[in-house]
Amino acid sequence: MRQSKTDVRSFLRPDVWAREPYEAPETVAAMAARLGLDASSVLKLDQNENPFGCSPKVNEALARCERFHIYPDPLASECRAGIAEYAGAPFERVMAGNGADELIEVLFRLFLRPGDNVLSFPPTFGYYATVAGACLAEVRSVARQADWSIDVDAAIASIDDRTRVIVVASPNNPTGNITPVRDLERLADTGRLLIVDEAYFEFAGVTALPLALARENVVVLRTFSKWAGIAGLRAGYGVLPEWLVEQYLKLKPPYGMSIAAMIAVSASLADRRYLLQTVELLKRERERLIERLRGLDFASPWPSAANFVLVSLTRGDAESVRLGLERRGILIRTYTNARLARSIRISVGRPEQNDRVIAALKEVGETL
Template identity: 35%
Template sequence: MMHTYALPHIERLEPYALGEQPKPGRTCAKLNQNENPYPPSPAVLEALRSMPEESLRRYPDPSAGALRAAIAERTGLAAEQIYCANGSSEIISLLFKVFVGPGGRAAVAEPGFGLYQTEAAGHQAACIPIPLLPDYRLDIDGLLSSGADALILIHPHAPTGLLTNPEELERLVRSFQGLVVVDEAYIDYAPAGSSVLPLIEQFPNLLVLRTFSKSYGLSGLRAGYCAGSRELIAAFAKGGGIYNVDALAQKLALAAVRDDAYMRGSVARVVATRDAFAGELRRRGYDVLPSSANFVLCAPPVTGPDARTIYRKLVERDIYVRHYEHPRLRGLLRISIGTDEEMEWLRRELDALASNSG
């Protein structure tokens, strides 16, 4: 057998499983990766068109200084409390490299975002799964009693879309002596005042992750950041690479941050569609968790086809939603919120599947 030359723990690694990708050249509704259905700000597109040639042949600002300053202004933090990276996925990898390390233990809510387990295994760290409560909410006490070196939670949680009570989150951060990582990829879709960013000044063990992939509509760009105490961010800078945020990403992300009003308008459209679609599902007998993200997690009515059958039939119709084999999720579908037209297409197909099953 050919030698791969990879380290043994990498050989054993289970890669993160992405949602099924659409077939090239076909019109589809891609509702399985929680992308923004609307384009980024016109300011971003103008920044792209005006990108000077010099910026491409010179190395970018290694500190992403202008972008960090703009994020700091928006969040009310200092630039020294912001670290920018090549998407929040790079930050997830770095937090295991810098703060957990080989033999370290991180507790994560299960089921959740599988990339955390993948990155933990890649850095020879252990992930301690803390099952969600029967109502799919986070088990705060279970996380606190896990014996882990770090706690990782998603707020709102994925794939449920549920928010955790702010007082409970503060209790967790206050009670835990190690690092607490709060992934706020979907926070812009949650009610105002839901973020834990204001707690950073009070708790030096709190690290908050953010991405440009969701509310800013820049999944194809790869840009993200984390916020925390100056000491945490300085450690990230030591452990991170150089030039990890390219010049194009810095310029376009900066334009996006500066057009906050456009992002808010885009979010409002998605939230309105989300709430209307959830209501339509409930009227059809679906059990839908109350979502504060840009997706819904739902169980089909027991009188019709099951979740896996619906998933397969929708793929045949060029509609892509997410179905998981995890025992807690096997009977559920996670549906990203698309345009009103895409959601209407999905509703028609769901109705057709229900009629055919009868």
């Protein structure tokens, strides 16, 4: 058989060559191996996980399962029923998926054509831009104001006839602030699809869900990764307009959510009292961490409604601080966004973990 002289790489979409992948943090195992550390000693405060872990009932339920060899329910009906009850939304308007990321991907694919644009408000969650690019859409960025709030007037002025989607993280990652519902209402009034990403809802207690239930163009997304401690199993959900659900089902992966994730969600919801107690602990630790950070002469923490704290540095630079903590076995997050060049983000840990990071920061601060 003659081999074709055509190089298959020539068929790759030209735009892909120039794109950058979503930049996820280094794993604990990779970092520990690189630095010669014991992985069990590494303190991971870079991805906003719940340091108390999942409910014990999740482990018990997974251990009892004997049907991992069977395909999951493509509609995740039992799981969605529990979510609907927890969220206070009609069952028929709840969609569940392989993390909120899956819902972002499907929604963008439903609304975006090449040349359309998405309104976004950096600095914010970087995956919005990744998915928009995969749809050959433009990301129209409206920079946040000095206090990280959204300039709604500027946002509305930037909309044109190719604007299809507006996406707002509230609380915003990495700044930790909430977008007031009145601002979301004004954005919804534009008639574009408004996606409100409430990944950190349980830590904030403020929601746009009533707006989503009242409007035909508003979606609220949430996740079990943060508050429920099952980030590794990938489980998220959205509350969609009823008319959109039928269209959503046409593009969603048939088996996006695994049986393991469904079991974990149901077990988490059954043990929500325990999990919400850990949320309250983390909220108290968040405020204590902020207060301790204020005591450092080179750190200026921002208020936060999430399970992390953004810290502006008044001395030194973010990369020096990150590397100094890394050498001490502590992982935090830094950013390439110009406005965050002198900022670090620290996930809220257990009390002893927060004490450890403060002690390490004091040592690093002496070298800046």
